[in-house]
Amino acid sequence: MKRIIVLFTCVFLFLTSSVLSFSAVSGQTTAEGAIIENPLYVWLIAGQSNAAGYTSGTSYSGNRRYTDVLYYGIADDQSLSSAEVTDVHIGLGADSSKIGPEMGMAASVTGNEEGRDYAIIKCAYGGTPFSPSAISADTSAQSYRYGSWTSPGYLADHPTSNSRAGLCYENLLKVVESGLNVYRSLGYTPIVSGVAWMQGEADAWSNISSEVYKELLLDFVSDLQQDVKEIGESLSLPQTDAFPLVTALIPEDYANGNAQKIRDGMTAAAAENEFISTIDNNDLTIGSDGHHYKTSSMVRLGRNFGAAILSAQSYEDTFVSVSYREGRSGETRTLSGAAGNRAEVFVAVGEDKIFDVAFAKTDGTQVSQDVLSYGSTEQGFYFTLPEYNLKISIAAVEVETPEPNPPDQEPLPEGKPSGGGLSAWEIAAIAIGAVIVVACAAVIVWKVIKRKKSK
Numbered sequence: 001m002k003r004i005i006v007l008f009t010c011v012f013l014f015l016t017s018s019v020l021s022f023s024a025v026s027g028q029t030t031a032e033g034a035i036i037e038n039p040l041y042v043w044l045i046a047g048q049s050n051a052a053g054y055t056s057g058t059s060y061s062g063n064r065r066y067t068d069v070l071y072y073g074i075a076d077d078q079s080l081s082s083a084e085v086t087d088v089h090i091g092l093g094a095d096s097s098k099i100g101p102e103m104g105m106a107a108s109v110t111g112n113e114e115g116r117d118y119a120i121i122k123c124a125y126g127g128t129p130f131s132p133s134a135i136s137a138d139t140s141a142q143s144y145r146y147g148s149w150t151s152p153g154y155l156a157d158h159p160t161s162n163s164r165a166g167l168c169y170e171n172l173l174k175v176v177e178s179g180l181n182v183y184r185s186l187g188y189t190p191i192v193s194g195v196a197w198m199q200g201e202a203d204a205w206s207n208i209s210s211e212v213y214k215e216l217l218l219d220f221v222s223d224l225q226q227d228v229k230e231i232g233e234s235l236s237l238p239q240t241d242a243f244p245l246v247t248a249l250i251p252e253d254y255a256n257g258n259a260q261k262i263r264d265g266m267t268a269a270a271a272e273n274e275f276i277s278t279i280d281n282n283d284l285t286i287g288s289d290g291h292h293y294k295t296s297s298m299v300r301l302g303r304n305f306g307a308a309i310l311s312a313q314s315y316e317d318t319f320v321s322v323s324y325r326e327g328r329s330g331e332t333r334t335l336s337g338a339a340g341n342r343a344e345v346f347v348a349v350g351e352d353k354i355f356d357v358a359f360a361k362t363d364g365t366q367v368s369q370d371v372l373s374y375g376s377t378e379q380g381f382y383f384t385l386p387e388y389n390l391k392i393s394i395a396a397v398e399v400e401t402p403e404p405n406p407p408d409q410e411p412l413p414e415g416k417p418s419g420g421g422l423s424a425w426e427i428a429a430i431a432i433g434a435v436i437v438v439a440c441a442a443v444i445v446w447k448v449i450k451r452k453k454s455k
Contacts (some may be wrong), residue, residue, distance in 0.1 A: 001119075002015035002359055005254035005337060007308075007392070010048075012251070016322070021432045024309075031122050035278060037189060038117075038187055038188050038189055039116070039117070039119065039188070039189050039190075039191055040070070040118070040119050040183055040188035040189060040190040040191065041116055041118050041119070041191060041193045041266045042118075042119045042120070042121055042124075042179070042180070042183070042190045042191060042192050042193060043105060043118070043120050043121075043192075043194045043195070043196060043306075043309060044121050044122070044192060044194070044195040044196065044393050045082045045100065045101055045102060045105070045120060045121070045122040045123075045124060045125050045195075045196045045302070046118075046122070046124055046149070046172055046195065046196070046197055046198075046199070047123075047128075047196075047197055047198035047199035048124065048125060048126055048127060048128045048129075048198070048199050048201060048202055049094070049127060049201075049291065049292060050100070050101075050125050050198045050201075050248075050293060050298070050301070050427050051100060051101060051124035051197075051198035051293075051431075052075035052076055052093060052094045052095055052100055052122075052125060053075055053092065053093020053098045053099050053100025053101075053102070053124070053126035053198065053298075054094055054098055054104050054126060054212050054291075054292040055093065055098060055100070055287070055293055055294065055295055055298040056094070056097060056098060056099075056131070056293055056295060057090040057091065057097060057098060057099035057103070057295060058090075058097050058194060059295065060090060060099070060103075060179075060295050060299070062107075062293070062299060063107065064089060064090045065087060065088070065089040065109065066088040066089070066103075066106035066110045067087045068085060068087070068110055068111065068117075068118075069087060069105075069106040069109060069110055069118050069119065069120065069124070070086070070087060070088075070117075070118070070119035070120070070183065071087060071102060071106075071119065071120045072084070072085050072086075072119070072120070072121050072122075072175075072178075072179040072182055072183070073092070073120065073121050073122030073123055073124075073175060073179065074122070074123055074175060074210065074338070075092075075093060075094045075100065075122065075123075075124050075126075075147075076094045076124075076125055076126055079200055079216075080171075080174060083175070083178065085183070085186065086119065088103065088105075090103070090104050091151045091357075092122070092129075094126065099295070099299075100122065100124065100298070100302075101196055101198060101298065101301050101302035101305050102120050102122060102302060102304065103298070103299050103302050104298070104299040104300060104301060104302020104303035104304070104306060105120060105196065105302040105305050105306040106118075106120070106190070106302070106306075107276050107302065107303055107306070108302070108305075108306025108307055108310065109310070110302050111229060117188065119179075119183060119188075119190065121175060121176055121179035121180075121192075122173040122175075123168075123176070124173060125142065125168055125171075125174040126142050126143060127141070127142030127143055127146070127202055127207060128143055128146045128147070128148060128149060128199070128202060128204070128293075129143050129148050129149070129202035129203050130148060130149050130150065130199060130200070130202075130203050130209060130213060130216045130217070130220075131148065131150065131156075131203055131206065131208065131209030131212060131213075131216060132148050132150050132158075132160045132162045132164075132166075133166035133206060133208045133209050134148070134202055134203050134205070134208075134209040135147065135148050135162055135164050135165065135204040137261075143164075143202060144164055146167060146168055146171075147164035147166065147167025147168050148164065148165050148166065148167065148169075149166075149169050149172075149216075149220065150165050150166045150169060150216065150335060151166065151169050151170040151216075151218075151219050151220045151222075151223035151224065151328065152166065152169075152223055153219035153222060153223045153276045154215065154216055154219040154220070154440070157219075158236065165351040169220075169223075173227055173228075173231065175233070176192070176228060176231060176444055177234075177235070179425060180231065180232070180235055180237060181235055184235065184237060185366035187239070189237060189299055190237060191238065191239060191240065192239060192240070192243055193240065193243050193247070194243055194244050194245070194309035194312065195243065195244070195245040195246065195309075196215075196246055196248075196302075196305040196309065197245050197246065197248070197452060198245075198247075198248050198301070198305075199212065200247075200248075200249075200250040200262040200263075200266070201250055201254060201255065201259075201291065203251065203262060204254055204255035204258045204259045204261070204262050205255050207258065210251065210261035210262050210265070210377075211261060211265075212265075213261065213262050213264070213265030213266065213274075214264075214265040214266075215271045216265075217247065217265065217266060217269040217276065218269050218272065218273055218276075219274055220372060221245050221269075221273060221275060221436065222273075224245075225241070225242050225243065225275070225359075229241065229244075230381060230423075231279045241273070242275050243310055244275050244276075244277060244312030245275060245276050246276075246277050246278070246305055246308040246309050247265070247266045247269075247270070247276065247277075247278055247279075248278070248280075248281050248301065248304075248305070249262075249266055249278050249279065249280045249281055250262055250263065250281065251280070251281055251282055251286065252282060253286075256310055257280070266278050270410060275312075277308055277311075277312050279304045279305065279308050281293075281301065281304075284297035284301060285297045299354055303394070339384065342382055342383075342384055342385075343382065343384070343385050344382055345452050353358070353397060354397050355394050355395065355397065355399060356394070357374075357381055357392065357393070357394055358392075358393045358395075358399050359368070359372060359374075359383075359390055359392060360390070360391045360393070361388055361389070361390065361391070362388075363392075367386070367390065369383070371386070372384055372386065372390075383398045383455075
């Protein structure tokens with residue numbers, strides 16, 4: 001009898017340990033990635049008249065439409081309610097015959113080999129200053145009607161009673177929010193990845209505002225990066241912590257020499273903030289009105305903006321997006337940077353996917369993850385930059401999910417696994433019951449045998 005009891009005790013312990021082990025394994029989960037699908041790289045255009053577009057495009061003989069670059073925005077008296085998504089073409093300036101930098105910017109990314117989708121959001125007003133001190137008291141003046149581009153950070157340090165201060169900046173945020181939301185409705189994940197800042201002429205006429213241009217620009221960039229990120233959060237759209245702003249140096253002979261102070265302020269801001277860079281417009285041609293670029297120069301201005309933003313987007317290497325559509329399994333990026341620096345990459349895939357990463361040199365030679373001190377996080381992965389350029393391939397891997405309950409089937413009670421299986425406790429109870437039944441049967445058999453022997 002003792003042998004039988006010991007035997008069934010061992011069986012009981014084995015069964016219960018197996019149930020507990022099954023429960024522990026079935027409770028494991030796969031870490032979910034952050035993942036971005038169908039990314040749309042958005043460039044902002046902001047500033048005064050040469051950003052709005054006062055240049056005639058009626059006689060332009062170059063490409064007049066870029067069907068693969070989207071556009072949304074307003075200029076001057078155009079209302080936000082009238083804005084709609086279109087492709088980049090002639091007539092997106094201050095009126096239907098004018099062009100702004102968007103033409104050249106679209107030309108710089110159309111048909112790109114990386115297969116990315118690009119878009120532009122514009123908000124620009126002719127004659128508008130950066131500094132509140134340059135706002136005209138004349139209610140008919142553009143600077144009074146539209147206000148200034150002064151951002152909240154500067155206004156906090158330099159309070160003013162002028163109610164027109166900062167109106168352009170406030171409207172810019174409204175246009176950006178509206179544009180991102182509209183692009184999202186089209187199935188994209190829009191990400192602001194650069195700004196073309198064409199402004200400064202209005203402030204060049206003021207000794208006071210030209211002296212503080214550097215501070216105005218530094219606060220503007222810092223505020224805009226933060227505000228765009230908050231807009232993204234409100235729309236459930238991921239945004240980079242920081243994006244580059246390219247500012248165009250206004251012609252040095254503009255406004256009787258004060259333009260040099262504006263140029264100096266822009267250059268000083270770029271030297272102090274790594275996300276600000278400059279392009280020089282001295283080789284572009286101003287039209288007969290003395291303020292606005294001729295058609296060919298306006299297109300070149302846009303191309304210069306586009307090239308500079310693309311170059312400055314080395315910072316974007318810390319924010320990678322992956323696209324899964326039209327047969328594209330993933331997006332390949334080329335990274336470069338100082339050897340030994342740590343690179344952090346944030347990726348996102350759907351809830352039913354995990355990502356797989358492969359590294360290679362630009363000639364296609366595979367690079368081991370161990371060589372790069374590769375590691376993963378909940379948001380993506382990190383590695384150490386080598387002394388050569390890398391290509392990073394990110395692919396989505398499907399994660400198997402359990403079969404859903406049939407439509408007419410009642411929901412399973414809490415604690416029961418899907419598919420009609422038994423819970424760990426039910427299995428344990430059955431096992432215990434089986435042990436007890438077998439033990440009782442053994443005792444009965446033992447007593448019967450004992451009686452027969454006694455006879």
